[in-house]
Amino acid sequence: MPSNISNPSQETNRAALLATTRSDGARKFNQRRHLIDTGDLTRDEVSSIMATAETAKHIIARDKSPLNLLNDKVVANVFYENSTRTRSSFTLAAQTLGAQVINLDINTSSVTKGETIFDTASTLIAMGADALIQRHASSGAASQLSNAVPSYVSVVNAGDGWNAHPTQALLDLFTMQEICGNVEGRKLAIIGDVKHSRVARSNIRLLTNLGVDVHVCAPPPLMPEGLSEMGVTTHYELSPALERADFVMALRMQLERQQDGLITSLDDYRKIWRLDHARMKRAKSTVRLFHPGPINRGVELTSELADDPSISAIHLQVTNGIPVRMAVLLLLLNSEDSHR
Amino acid sequence: MTTGKILLRRGLIVPPHQPGKGTKKEFHRADVRIADGVIKEISEELAEASDETVIEANDLWITPGLIDIHTHLRDLNQAGKETIESGTRAAAAGGFTTVVSMANTDPPTDTPRIFSIIKDKIEETACIRVLPLAAVTLGLKGEQLTEMAQLAELGAIAFSDDGMPLHNLAVMARGLQFAKLLNKTIISHPEDHALSKKGCMHDSQYATKLGLEGIPSVSESACVAREIEVVRAVGGRLHFAHVSTCEAIQLIKRAKEDGLSVTAEVSPHHITLADEDIRDFDTRFKMNPPLRSKRDQNQLVEALKEGIFDAIATDHAPHTKQEKAQAFASAPFGIIGLETAFSVVYQRLVKEEHLTINELIYLLTSGPASVIGLPDPALVAGSRADIAVIDPKRDWTYQTTKGFSKSSNSPYDGVMLSAKVVATIANGKIVYQDRL
Numbered sequence: 001m002p003s004n005i006s007n008p009s010q011e012t013n014r015a016a017l018l019a020t021t022r023s024d025g026a027r028k029f030n031q032r033r034h035l036i037d038t039g040d041l042t043r044d045e046v047s048s049i050m051a052t053a054e055t056a057k058h059i060i061a062r063d064k065s066p067l068n069l070l071n072d073k074v075v076a077n078v079f080y081e082n083s084t085r086t087r088s089s090f091t092l093a094a095q096t097l098g099a100q101v102i103n104l105d106i107n108t109s110s111v112t113k114g115e116t117i118f119d120t121a122s123t124l125i126a127m128g129a130d131a132l133i134q135r136h137a138s139s140g141a142a143s144q145l146s147n148a149v150p151s152y153v154s155v156v157n158a159g160d161g162w163n164a165h166p167t168q169a170l171l172d173l174f175t176m177q178e179i180c181g182n183v184e185g186r187k188l189a190i191i192g193d194v195k196h197s198r199v200a201r202s203n204i205r206l207l208t209n210l211g212v213d214v215h216v217c218a219p220p221p222l223m224p225e226g227l228s229e230m231g232v233t234t235h236y237e238l239s240p241a242l243e244r245a246d247f248v249m250a251l252r253m254q255l256e257r258q259q260d261g262l263i264t265s266l267d268d269y270r271k272i273w274r275l276d277h278a279r280m281k282r283a284k285s286t287v288r289l290f291h292p293g294p295i296n297r298g299v300e301l302t303s304e305l306a307d308d309p310s311i312s313a314i315h316l317q318v319t320n321g322i323p324v325r326m327a328v329l330l331l332l333l334n335s336e337d338s339h340r
Numbered sequence: 341m342t343t344g345k346i347l348l349r350r351g352l353i354v355p356p357h358q359p360g361k362g363t364k365k366e367f368h369r370a371d372v373r374i375a376d377g378v379i380k381e382i383s384e385e386l387a388e389a390s391d392e393t394v395i396e397a398n399d400l401w402i403t404p405g406l407i408d409i410h411t412h413l414r415d416l417n418q419a420g421k422e423t424i425e426s427g428t429r430a431a432a433a434g435g436f437t438t439v440v441s442m443a444n445t446d447p448p449t450d451t452p453r454i455f456s457i458i459k460d461k462i463e464e465t466a467c468i469r470v471l472p473l474a475a476v477t478l479g480l481k482g483e484q485l486t487e488m489a490q491l492a493e494l495g496a497i498a499f500s501d502d503g504m505p506l507h508n509l510a511v512m513a514r515g516l517q518f519a520k521l522l523n524k525t526i527i528s529h530p531e532d533h534a535l536s537k538k539g540c541m542h543d544s545q546y547a548t549k550l551g552l553e554g555i556p557s558v559s560e561s562a563c564v565a566r567e568i569e570v571v572r573a574v575g576g577r578l579h580f581a582h583v584s585t586c587e588a589i590q591l592i593k594r595a596k597e598d599g600l601s602v603t604a605e606v607s608p609h610h611i612t613l614a615d616e617d618i619r620d621f622d623t624r625f626k627m628n629p630p631l632r633s634k635r636d637q638n639q640l641v642e643a644l645k646e647g648i649f650d651a652i653a654t655d656h657a658p659h660t661k662q663e664k665a666q667a668f669a670s671a672p673f674g675i676i677g678l679e680t681a682f683s684v685v686y687q688r689l690v691k692e693e694h695l696t697i698n699e700l701i702y703l704l705t706s707g708p709a710s711v712i713g714l715p716d717p718a719l720v721a722g723s724r725a726d727i728a729v730i731d732p733k734r735d736w737t738y739q740t741t742k743g744f745s746k747s748s749n750s751p752y753d754g755v756m757l758s759a760k761v762v763a764t765i766a767n768g769k770i771v772y773q774d775r776l
Contacts, residue, residue: 116665138667139551140621147620161669163551201551225554226545 013059014067020052020327021334029331034146034155037164039205046173046210052327053174053320060096060323070099073333076129077103078120079158080136085293085318086158086167090133093325099333102129117141118148125153131333132156139163139198154332162196168292169202171324173210175317176247179288184211189241189283191273192251192300195222195262199292200251204230217241219269221262238273242282249290250275250300266299275301280311288313346765347388348372351397351729353719356404356702360647365696372402374725377768381721393770395763397729403701404717405437405468405726405766406682407708409527410502410581410605410653412674413439413470415461417446422658422746424458425465427678430656430744432772434678435728435761437468439656440712443475444503450475452490459495468766469726471497471712476515476526480504485515492522498712500527502581505563507533509570516576525577525603525712528567530588531629535559540669542615542630550621552668555630561587568595568602577601579711582655584610584629586639593648603711605653608677608684611640613751621668624751627657628673641694644703651708652700654681658747676745680738682730683757691758697732729763736760 020026025044032045041049059067075094079087087103094101102124121132131154134142139161146155159165176183188207194200194216208214208231216227217235227234235241242248253269263269280287289305289312297303306312352367371386372379388394413427422430424441431439441458443449449458455474462470474496478484480503488499499519506512506528519526536559541547543554564580568591571578580592583604595602609627614634618625625631643649657674664671677684682704689695695703706716717726737756740748764772 117667118665136667138669140668143621144667161551161667162553198551201549224548225543225556226548229545230549 009063010065010067013063014069016055017052017059017067017069017330018334020048020055021331023048023051026052026331030334033151033332035166035328035332036142036146036155036157037205038166038169038202039209041206043210046170046206049170049324049327049331050174050177052331053323056323056326057320064096066096066098068098069330070094070097070333073099073130074128075099075101075131075133075329076124077101078124078132078134079104080106080117080134081159083135083158085321086135089318089321090158090325093322094329096322097326097330099329102127117145121145121149125149130154131329133158135159137161156328156332159198162198162201164202165198166202167321167325167328168199169206170328171317171321172203172249172290173206174324175290175313175320178316178320179313180246183207185213186246187213187215187244188247188249189215189217189245190249190251191217191238191241191275192253193222193257194218194227194251195224197251203249204232208232215241215245217273219263219273222257238279239282242279245283245287247288247290248275248280248283251292252294252296253300270299274299276305277302277308280305287311290314290317293318344375345389345392346374346768346770347386347392347394348374348397348402348727348729349394351400351402353382354401354403354697354701355718356706357696357698358647358702358706359644359695359699363696363698366698372719372727374765374768377725379719379721379723379725382719395729400762401697401730401732402719403435403728403730404705404719405728405764406435406704407438407714407717408436408654408656408678408681409440409651409708409711410607411439411441411656411678412444412658413441414445414658415458420660420746423465424461424470425467426744426746427656427658428466428468428470430676430678432468432764432766433744433761434680435682435730435764436678437726437728437764437766438714439468439470439678440497441470441472442502443473443500444480448475448480449473450478450480450486452487452494455491455494455496467771471495473498473500473527475499476501476506477511482506482508482511485511485518488515488518488522492524496524498525498527498579500529500581502527502529505529505531505533509566512567512570513574516571516574516578520576523713525579527579527581529581530560530563530567530583532559532563535562538669540626540630541618542632544615544633546615546618550618555628557585557587557632557636560585560629561591564588564591568592568600571595571600571602572598575601577603580604581653582607582610582629583640583649584632584636586636589639589643589648593643596648603650604648605651605708605711606640606644606649607653607655608681609675609751611637611644612684612688613637622751623664623666623668623671624675624749624753626668626671626673627655627675641689644689645694649703650711652681652685652703653708654678658745659749660747664749674749676747676750679743679745680750680752680757682761683736683738683759684752686759687757725765725768727765728761730759731762732759734760734762
C-alpha cells in the first residue's frame, strides 16, 4: 500500500496513537519534559508508555510509513559513546513519527576539540532541535544537561555512564509484559557485571517499583556496594539466583574486566557464571532469556542458548525497542495539550 | 586596612580548652590594647587613648586568631583558581590569621627556588601570616626526597605531598627520619590509590544508586595503619590530614595510646555532610577523601569529643567554575572552606552541644599550632596580635558571590549559618571587618 498524507489507514493510526497520549499518566509524563531515568516514574506514567508502545507496535507491524505526528519536531542524536542498536532504534522511532533527525557524528564534530556537552547542546538547539537524545560515558551527564537546556527542549537519556539507560529498561518491561502479562511477583535474575551496568540499574529501579522480585548475581568485585538497599537479593553463586526465575538477564562481560583484575579470567568467569541450557534448567520451564546486547558469544552465555528461540528473547527486545522509543518520544514531544 | 593602635572594648575572651578533659565553658570580659603588632595590655577596663581605633566588642567573643593547617592557596600557574592575595583575604574573612599553604602547587613547592618565589609572593600579597609547606618528594612523585634541610632553613613549616600519598614506605621512613632531625612534622594524605582507583565518592549504596565509582574506606584506613607502623619503627612526627573514616580513627587512637607522635585533623565538611547528601551529581559535594557515611560522620564528632583529633582544618581547595562544571567523575576534587569553617563547625559542634566553645577554639588555634610546632597562640600581653572577633548571635547566609575567594565551589553556598566572624586582626592590623 503506498503511503501518503491522505492514506485513510494512516489517519486511523494517528488517531489511535494520539488517543493514548491523553491519559493522566501520559500527561504527567509529558509535563516531566525529560526522561533521565526510570526510578521516579509513577505506575501510571509507566502504564501510559506501555499503552502507547503497544499501539505503536501494532501499527508498525502492518505499516512502517511515517505517521506525521511529530512533523514539526527535530530530534538530535548526540552519542558520545559508540552505539549501534540504540541509536538506530531512536532514529527509526523518530522518523516513523515524522520527526526530522540529526545524527551528530562525535568523532568528526568539535567535541573532539574539547567542546562541552552544554556547548554542543546549545549548537543543536540553535539549529532547532526539540529533543536531545544523549549517550555519554559519565554518570549524571543526562541530568546535568537537563538542568541546563531551555524549557522547550527535552532530554532523553540514551545511557549515562554506569547510571541509567531508561529506554532499555522500558523496552525490557514491555517485552516481559508481552510474554507474561503482569510482571508483579515474577522473578528476574540479572547475571554478570552489575557494577558497570546502567541497564541493570535502570531495570532494578523500574522493576522493583512494579513488584518484580529482582535477584542479582555477580562475581564479588563486580557486585556494587549496598545493592540490597535498592530492594534486590544478591548472590555470588548462580544456582540460587536462577532458581525458579521467570526471566534471566545476562549482561555483557568485557575482556577489560579481566585486564583490570576484577575477574580472574574470562575462562574462570565461564566456569562459574556462563549461562547454558543445563544451568537454565534451574529456572522455570517457561523462562525467557534477555540480554541488552551486544552479546559476547560463549562468555556470558553459550551461542546455543542465545540462538534458541524457545528461550532467547533477545531479538524480541530489539524489535520492541522501536515502539517503546516511539512512545517515549511521542509522549514527551507531542504538544497537543501542553503549553509548549 | 587599619594599622596602628587598636582598643577592643568589652569583649568576652574565650580561652582555648583541650577537648576530652571535661573542662567547663569559660569566658572573661576584658579590654584588649594592641599596638606595634602585639597585645600590649589585657585588663578589665582600659582607658581609650586618643590615637586608637576602638572596636566595641560588647558581648562578642574574642579568640586567638584561627589557624588553618590545611589550605590550598594555588597561585603561580593556578592563579585562576586562587591567589595568595585572594586566599588570604578569604581566610581573614573566616577569622584565620595563620594558614599553612600546601605544597602541591603548580609547579610543586619542591625546591628552594620555588619555595623562595612563594615566600616572596607571600611577603608582597598576603594579608595574614602564611606558613608554606614544602613537598616531601620531588614533583610529589613519592620517589626522591626534596632538599629538606635547605627548605627548612628557608622557612618550610612542615613537609607534605598532600594530594598524593607516599606509597613507598621506605621513602616515608627516610622522610620521617630527616623531618625528625629538622624538628618538623610530615603531613600525610592517607590514601591507597590502587584501592581508590578512579573512585569519585564514598563506596556505598549511594555510589551504587548514582552509578559512580566508589572510594572504599579501606583506601584511607589501610594507609593510616601502615604509616603508623613506620612511625613506630623510625620515630618522627606524622600528622594525618582530613581523616574521614571510623576505621582510621581507631588506628590513630591506638597509636596515640601507644605514645607515638601521631596527630590528626578533621575537616568541617566531613563532620557536617555525608554521602547521602550528594544530589543530582552536584560537584560541589565532590572532594577527596569523599563525604563518608552518616555513621562515619557521627564517629568523627565522637572522636573530636574524646580528644582524638588535634585540629580542625579546612582543606580549602579552590577550583574554577568551568572545572567544576564537568561531569561528576571528571570534575576535580575539592571545595573551598575558609570563609565558612568557623560557622559550620560552631553550628555542628557547639550549638549541638558536643563541645564547648572553648574546646572548639582549641581545635582551631592551640591544637593546630601544636601539630606544626608553633608556640601556643594564647591571648596574653606581649604575644602576637592575632585575634578573631566573633558574634555568636549573628545568623547569616553564605553567598560565594559576595565572598573573597576567587572560586565558588562550596556546598554551603546559600546555606544559613550561625555565629559569624565580624573582625580579624592579624599582626596588629585589622584585615577584615564586617558590620559590628
